[in-house]
Amino acid sequence: MDVAHEVALLTEEIQRLGSKNADGTTSVKFGVLFNDEKCANLFEALVGTLKAAKRRKIITFDGELLLQGVHDNVDVILL
Template sequence: MNISHEIGLLVQEIQRLGSKSADGQTKVKFGVLFNDDQCANIFEALVGTLRAAKKRKVINFQGELLLQGVHDDVDIVLL
């Protein structure tokens, strides 16, 4: 699958599952995104898609790599 297409799908899923913060940015917890059934069906490698989107400055999150369980409470912010 085309990475630009996957990043576009990721943006849609963050908008669907996330909420707007006081500063107007859409945020979602990694655990919410990772455990969502629809996301699981869309993304074969969610972590890889997140890293590619961060590299392209579409999203931002703390750290380099997010792991299930350990990083479930990390905010993924749509830029």
């Protein structure tokens, strides 16, 4: 699995599904990302891709790990 490629795809999906914030960043709720059909088909392990992107400082979100249902309202912010 090519992590850099997965992170690039994640960036595109956040831009597609998200909205611009006043500070110029783009954000999307984790639940929107997780429940999107295209994302479900693209990412075998969305949570792992999110963690890899966070480690590379491409995105940010509160907490260490996002879980479906519990964290649906957490913003995933593209930096």
